[in-house]
Amino acid sequence: MMKRDILISEVGPRDGLQSIKTVMPLAQKKAWISALAASGLREIEVGSFVPAHVLPQLADTAEVVAHALTIPDLTVAVLVPNLRGAEAALSAGAHKLTIPFSASETHSLKNVRRTHAQMFDEVRGIVALLKAHAGKRPTLEGGLSTAFGCTYEGVVPADKVVRLAAQLCEAGCDEVGLADSVGFANPAQVRDLVVRVRAVTGEKKFAGLHLHNTRGLGLANVVAGLDVGVNTFDSSMAGIGGCPFAPGATGNIVTEDLVFMLESMGLHTGVDLDKLLEARKVLAAAVPHEELYGYVPAAGVPGVRA
Amino acid sequence: MMKRDILISEVGPRDGLQSIKTVMPLAQKKAWISALAASGLREIEVGSFVPAHVLPQLADTAEVVAHALTIPDLTVAVLVPNLRGAEAALSAGAHKLTIPFSASETHSLKNVRRTHAQMFDEVRGIVALLKAHAGKRPTLEGGLSTAFGCTYEGVVPADKVVRLAAQLCEAGCDEVGLADSVGFANPAQVRDLVVRVRAVTGEKKFAGLHLHNTRGLGLANVVAGLDVGVNTFDSSMAGIGGCPFAPGATGNIVTEDLVFMLESMGLHTGVDLDKLLEARKVLAAAVPHEELYGYVPAAGVPGVRA
Numbered sequence: 001m002m003k004r005d006i007l008i009s010e011v012g013p014r015d016g017l018q019s020i021k022t023v024m025p026l027a028q029k030k031a032w033i034s035a036l037a038a039s040g041l042r043e044i045e046v047g048s049f050v051p052a053h054v055l056p057q058l059a060d061t062a063e064v065v066a067h068a069l070t071i072p073d074l075t076v077a078v079l080v081p082n083l084r085g086a087e088a089a090l091s092a093g094a095h096k097l098t099i100p101f102s103a104s105e106t107h108s109l110k111n112v113r114r115t116h117a118q119m120f121d122e123v124r125g126i127v128a129l130l131k132a133h134a135g136k137r138p139t140l141e142g143g144l145s146t147a148f149g150c151t152y153e154g155v156v157p158a159d160k161v162v163r164l165a166a167q168l169c170e171a172g173c174d175e176v177g178l179a180d181s182v183g184f185a186n187p188a189q190v191r192d193l194v195v196r197v198r199a200v201t202g203e204k205k206f207a208g209l210h211l212h213n214t215r216g217l218g219l220a221n222v223v224a225g226l227d228v229g230v231n232t233f234d235s236s237m238a239g240i241g242g243c244p245f246a247p248g249a250t251g252n253i254v255t256e257d258l259v260f261m262l263e264s265m266g267l268h269t270g271v272d273l274d275k276l277l278e279a280r281k282v283l284a285a286a287v288p289h290e291e292l293y294g295y296v297p298a299a300g301v302p303g304v305r306a
Numbered sequence: 307m308m309k310r311d312i313l314i315s316e317v318g319p320r321d322g323l324q325s326i327k328t329v330m331p332l333a334q335k336k337a338w339i340s341a342l343a344a345s346g347l348r349e350i351e352v353g354s355f356v357p358a359h360v361l362p363q364l365a366d367t368a369e370v371v372a373h374a375l376t377i378p379d380l381t382v383a384v385l386v387p388n389l390r391g392a393e394a395a396l397s398a399g400a401h402k403l404t405i406p407f408s409a410s411e412t413h414s415l416k417n418v419r420r421t422h423a424q425m426f427d428e429v430r431g432i433v434a435l436l437k438a439h440a441g442k443r444p445t446l447e448g449g450l451s452t453a454f455g456c457t458y459e460g461v462v463p464a465d466k467v468v469r470l471a472a473q474l475c476e477a478g479c480d481e482v483g484l485a486d487s488v489g490f491a492n493p494a495q496v497r498d499l500v501v502r503v504r505a506v507t508g509e510k511k512f513a514g515l516h517l518h519n520t521r522g523l524g525l526a527n528v529v530a531g532l533d534v535g536v537n538t539f540d541s542s543m544a545g546i547g548g549c550p551f552a553p554g555a556t557g558n559i560v561t562e563d564l565v566f567m568l569e570s571m572g573l574h575t576g577v578d579l580d581k582l583l584e585a586r587k588v589l590a591a592a593v594p595h596e597e598l599y600g601y602v603p604a605a606g607v608p609g610v611r612a
Contacts, residue, residue, distance in 0.1 A: 151611040184608035186570035187529045215608070216563045216601030217570075220525040223493045227533065257522045264492035264523075295522030302490035302521070305457040 004231065005268045007043060008258060009208070010036055012236040012283070013064070014045040014079055015252055017057050019241025020290050026060045028286035030067045035279035036237065037068075040271040041255075043075040044068065045098070045234070049085035065092040079143075081112055083125040090133060097130075098141040098177070099123060101168065103161050104150035116164070120171055127172030141175040141207045142168035147193065149184030158193050166200040177207030179234075180221070183214025187224035194228045208232025211253050213239060213293075218253035219261055226267075233258060237276075237283055239293035254294040256280065260301065273301065310537065311574045313349060314564060315514070316342055318542040318589070319370070320351040320385055321558055323363050325547025326596050332366045334592035336373045341585035342543065343374075346577040347561075349381040350374065351404070351540075355391035371398040385449075387418055389431040396439060403436075404447040404483070405429060407474065409467050410456035422470070426477055433478030447481040447513045448474035453499065455490030464499050472506040483513030485540075486527070489520025493530035500534045514538025517559050519545060519599075524559035525567055532573075539564060543582075543589055545599035560600040562586065566607065579607065 013033055017024055024032070029046075036044055046068045047061030061078060068076040077096040080086045089097050101123070102108035105116050114122065123142060130137050146153075147161045165176045178197060180190075190209070198206045209225045211218050211233065222233055236252030259271045277297060284292060319339055323330055330338070335352075342350055352374045353367030367384060374382040383402040386392045395403050407429070408414035411422050420428065429448060436443050452459075453467045471482045484503060486496075496515070504512045515531045517524050517539065528539055542558030565577045583603060590598060 149608050151609075154608075154610045182608070183605065186567060188571035214601065214605045215566060216560070217525060217567055219523060220529045220567060223526045223529045254522070260521060261492055261523055261526060265494035295520065299489065299520045302455050302460075302488070303457075304460040 005270075006262050007208070007232040008041060008255060008262075008269055008271060009043040009045060009077065009232060009234045010041045010237060010255055011045040011210070011234045011252060012036070012238070012240055012255070014048050014058065015234075016236040016238070016240035018048060018055050019251055020057070020287065022287045022290055023057050024286050026063055028282075029060070029064050032279065032282045032286060033064065033068055034071060035275075035282045037071045037074050039275035039279050040269070041276075042073065042270060043077055043096070045077040045079060048079035048081070049088040049092075050079075050081055062088065062092045065089075065094050069093055080126070082122050083129065086126040086129055090129065090138065094138055096139045096141065097126070098143045099126060099173075100143045100145045100179070101164065102145045102150075102181075103156045103164055104146040104153040106152040107146050107150050110152065120167065123168065123171045123173065131172075139174045140172070141177055142171075142173035143177045143179055143207070143210065144168070145179040145181040147178040148180040148189055149182065151182050158196055161193060162196050162200055165197045169201055169205055173205075175205050175207035176201050177210060177232075177234075179210035180212055181210075183212040183217070185211065185221050186217060187220050190221045190224040191228050194225060194230055198229075203229075206230075208234065210234040212251055213253045214251070219257060222253065222258065222261070226265075238280055238297075240283070240287070240290060254296075256294045257296050260296040311576075312532075312568050313514070313538040314347060314561060314568075314575055314577060315349040315351060315383065315538060315540045316347045316543060316561055317351040317516070317540045317558060318342070318544070318546055318561070320354050320364065321540075322542040322544075322546035324354060324361050325557055326363070326593065328593045328596055329363050330592050332369055334588075335366070335370050338585065338588045338592060339370065339374055340377060341581075341588045343377045343380050345581035345585050346575070347582075348379065348576060349383055349402070351383040351385060354385035354387070355394040355398075356385075356387055368394065368398045371395075371400050375399055386432070388428050389435065392432040392435055396435065396444065400444055402445045402447065403432070404449045405432060405479075406449045406451045406485070407470065408451045408456075408487075409462045409470055410452040410459040412458040413452050413456050416458065426473065429474065429477045429479065437478075445480045446478070447483055448477075448479035449483045449485055449513070449516065450474070451485040451487040453484040454486040454495055455488065457488050464502055467499060468502050468506055471503045475507055475511055479511075481511050481513035482507050483516060483538075483540075485516035486518055487516075489518040489523070491517065491527050492523060493526050496527045496530040497534050500531060500536055504535075509535075512536075514540065516540040518557055519559045520557070525563060528559065528564065528567070532571075544586060544603075546589070546593070546596060560602075562600045563602050566602040
């Protein structure tokens with residue numbers, strides 16, 4: 001494997017915080033995001049423009065974006081479920097918008113009450129909005145959720161995911177990513193689906209992988225992604241959020257463990273693990289009653305034991 | 307990746323039980339091993355022939371072997387630290403003996419109070435013993451522990467591991483395996499070291515990988531091993547034993563998660579996951595105060611949620 005540069009997109013402030021009960025106060029969010037950026041993370045998904053009654057944890061996303069924009073060289077990403085969310089994101093000045101698009105139409109209907117046809121309308125509306133924007137245009141990613149399977153539909157055929165990826169590009173998305181929202185993916189499937197999807201999106205428009213560790217295969221799936229050339233991975237500090245199951249069955253893959261693995265393999269993330277563990281302390285202090293995951297924070301990095 | 311057959315060598319009754327405080331009574335060990343074999347596991351390391359005062363948890367290994375030998379089509383493996391242990395294993399009738407040989411000489415001295423030269427004497431003594439044996443000769447594996455790093459020496463040079471592997475073959479070992487005893491390995495290192503070691507042992511004499519999940523990279527390292535053709539992996543039910551760290555920082559890789567991953571990838575382990583989870587219940591009942599690990603036992607297999 002060649003030495004190469006890997007982008008880690010930290011999604012803890014969005015995917016993590018939306019999944020835990022604690023509502024983190026704005027001041028702590030700002031401090032945490034600053035600490036994350038100080039560790040060398042170059043992209044952070046800082047929130048989601050959804051109605052406050054749906055996700056009260058993320059009601060202050062506009063203020064969070066405003067703070068994140070003051071951090072030099074940081075790509076400030078947000079999630080937008082629809083055109084209205086995109087308008088808010090555009091006003092706030094986010095650099096990157098991701099619209100989640102569930103490959104499972106059943107999940108799409110249950111989650112956002114929209115068919116695939118309605119979701120494509122939403123995407124085209126956002127694309128038109130961004131095109132009409134006078135200032136520097138933010139990037140739009142179509143995030144194909146449940147791409148590796150769905151708890152409502154079970155298997156989601158790869159052909160369908162490939163077709164949707166092509167249609168998202170046609171609709172005007174700058175990038176398309178694949179999300180294993182419910183932790184169904186295995187390494188063979190990751191290799192297969194990435195290769196097939198990238199064949200229709202092209203290298204440049206493939207946004208990367210968003211993996212969950214529900215069944216403990218998160219980092220194994222990263223290795224499979226690396227094998228087929230994936231260079232961008234989402235992860236969440238301390239693996240917070242995401243899973244209603246027993247201890248150990250975490251949500252997102254853990255940023256700390258991911259950084260350790262990639263750097264150990266001789267890849268370059270730009271992240272300083274010591275500083276990342278400092279940022280974890282900021283998180284721990286802000287959500288003292290939430291369970292934090294991660295093997296490397298518990299075991300430390302390999303080395304001679306004093 | 308081609309459909310291929312993977313051998314999982316279950317080491318819970320040895321590596322797991324030696325690392326926990328609970329001494330499992332003989333009757334429960336028998337029941338657990340029978341349940342493990344009933345799930346389709348074809349090789350189980352059932353104990354270790356070490357003095358009872360060193361490891362009281364494994365003092366009944368001869369009786370455990372006698373029971374395991376009554377199970378059809380099961381390879382009964384044991385660990386032997388020296389010639390005396392090998393004599394006991396031979397008397398007991400074990401099919402396979404593994405002598406741990408620490409690539410780190412400091413670790414070897416601290417652990418078994420022997421230099422590498424003394425360890426090679428031990429290996430040659432065992433080889434002579436086995437050659438002189440009248441009955442069906444058991445297999446002897448040299449298990450290169452701390453092959454990926456050591457808590458005393460830190461980095462263990464790959465060249466040294468390769469040289470030791472060649473010398474173990476020359477000394478008469480039937481197979482040589484690589485163990486990441488302290489959880490230092492990363493996927494790039496696994497690929498590199500396996501390829502280099504197998505170049506000197508040959509395909510047939512490469513015994514496989516014994517991985518720990520201390521830093522959460524266990525299954526990622528399995529994927530790396532699969533990539534370079536490894537077909538045998540040690541693992542431990544519920545990941546019991548092995549680690550003095552915080553919750554989540556487990557010992558061996560978890561058999562249940564390993565079986566799930568391999569079968570999901572379309573590989574063939576011969577293990578029935580439902581029956582494996584039945585065997586986990588036998589273990590849980592026998593060691594009620596020990597922490598059991600594993601993501602798949604907690605989250606279940608992927609599927610449509612009722």
